[in-house]
Amino acid sequence: MRVLVINSGSSSLKYQVRDTDSNEIAANGLIERIGEGSGGPADHGEAMEDVAAVLEGVLTQKPLDAVGHRVVHGGERFSEPVLINNEITRAIERLNPLAPLHNPANVLGIRAITAKWPDLPQVAVFDTAFHRTLPEHAWRYAVPDSLYRQYGIRRYGFHGTSHEFVTGRAAALLGVPLDGFNAVVAHLGNGASLTAVQGGASIDTSMGFTPLEGLVMGTRSGDLDPSILIYLQRQGLSADEIDTMLNRESGLKALAGNNDMRAIVDAAEAGDRHARLALDVASYRLAKYIGGYHVAVGGAQALVFTAGIGENSAVFRALVVDRLGALGVKLDAGANLVRVTSPRVVSTADSAIPVLVVPTDEEQAIAEATAAIVLAS
Numbered sequence: 001m002r003v004l005v006i007n008s009g010s011s012s013l014k015y016q017v018r019d020t021d022s023n024e025i026a027a028n029g030l031i032e033r034i035g036e037g038s039g040g041p042a043d044h045g046e047a048m049e050d051v052a053a054v055l056e057g058v059l060t061q062k063p064l065d066a067v068g069h070r071v072v073h074g075g076e077r078f079s080e081p082v083l084i085n086n087e088i089t090r091a092i093e094r095l096n097p098l099a100p101l102h103n104p105a106n107v108l109g110i111r112a113i114t115a116k117w118p119d120l121p122q123v124a125v126f127d128t129a130f131h132r133t134l135p136e137h138a139w140r141y142a143v144p145d146s147l148y149r150q151y152g153i154r155r156y157g158f159h160g161t162s163h164e165f166v167t168g169r170a171a172a173l174l175g176v177p178l179d180g181f182n183a184v185v186a187h188l189g190n191g192a193s194l195t196a197v198q199g200g201a202s203i204d205t206s207m208g209f210t211p212l213e214g215l216v217m218g219t220r221s222g223d224l225d226p227s228i229l230i231y232l233q234r235q236g237l238s239a240d241e242i243d244t245m246l247n248r249e250s251g252l253k254a255l256a257g258n259n260d261m262r263a264i265v266d267a268a269e270a271g272d273r274h275a276r277l278a279l280d281v282a283s284y285r286l287a288k289y290i291g292g293y294h295v296a297v298g299g300a301q302a303l304v305f306t307a308g309i310g311e312n313s314a315v316f317r318a319l320v321v322d323r324l325g326a327l328g329v330k331l332d333a334g335a336n337l338v339r340v341t342s343p344r345v346v347s348t349a350d351s352a353i354p355v356l357v358v359p360t361d362e363e364q365a366i367a368e369a370t371a372a373i374v375l376a377s
């Protein structure tokens with residue numbers, strides 16, 4: 001099947017045309033600065049028009065069979081990918097308040113395609129769906145129940161498509177049946193989250209009500225004392241200023257002055273104290289979470305690294321695993337340095353559990369899920 005995969009960010013739109021039988025990428029691209037004036041597309045609807053124009057040549061040779069959308073927030077309703085119709089689009093729209101930067105962009109993209117190609121099946125693949133198996137003790141915050149009932153305040157978790165894809169790959173690499181697979185999966189990109197997998201299902205994850213909670217990320221703070229927010233508001237900062245600070249000016253960028261892991265590692269090796277501290281804070285926080293999730297899953301059978309940093313930064317992996325000595329986990333220094341693009345083991349034979357590097361591919365996962373839904377419908 002030929003599937004157009006659409007991955008909309010708040011001001012960007014990534015697209016790929018995938019052939020799910022051959023796993024070939026027939027076309028791909030990125031439109032940036034959406035809605036920022038200066039001649040770019042005014043919104044994600046216009047950006048979709050631009051994508052359709054660019055793809056005209058590719059699609060004349062072989063037309064599309066379906067479109068798969070990455071939708072950030074599926075709320076409590078969506079636990080699986082779904083075939084989109086008007087009611088589903090409205091349901092995604094009703095979740096806009098939970099993901100104000102992302103879901104509106106998804107809805108505009110869906111409607112633009114409906115207008116352009118009304119007969120083309122469209123599928124929504126939700127970033128939250130894999131985490132719909134979290135037990136209540138993991139998704140509840142210890143706050144009054146009215147916050148949950150009135151505002152939907154609970155842990156949702158994100159990066160689910162990636163965590164699910166990587167979990168499946170890791171189980172296959174180890175030859176363990178998925179429903180008997182316990183693991184701790186670290187998706188470490190510019191956004192970062194850790195998932196506790198038990199019996200192949202997500203039972204806890206570090207991102208929460210929004211993708212701000214949990215690990216130290218490229219520009220996001222991760223966990224902090226919520227009183228800090230109240231204190232800053234009392235000092236005169238507005239909600240928007242605090243939002244921008246914690247989402248765009250914190251994390252590695254705040255600590256090291258940079259959110260590119262390669263540059264941070266280079267600077268640390270050259271003796272930059274701030275870069276060193278950024279690596280220490282991020283690896284320490286992650287190691288604590290891994291220890292917690294090892295307990296949460298009742299003993300993980302593997303620790304899995306994925307995404308930009310997890311796949312490519314041997315230095316960061318080593319910093320994290322060095323902090324896991326109490327668990328008996330040991331990296332094989334040579335294997336850790338090898339750069340390959342397929343799943344692999346990077347721990348020693350006597351490591352308490354294997355450490356894996358498993359490349360993620362959200363577009364492939366979305367294309368495959370889309371094809372499966374369309375074939376079944």
Ligand code: AMP
Nearest residue numbers: 189190259260261262307308309312313
């Ligand atoms: P992602 O969001 O998955 O694209 O990941 C982005 C992050 O991966 C950035 O912090 C990059 O610095 C980091 N990254 C990408 N390639 C490398 C590499 N070769 N070595 C270290 N970090 C990398």
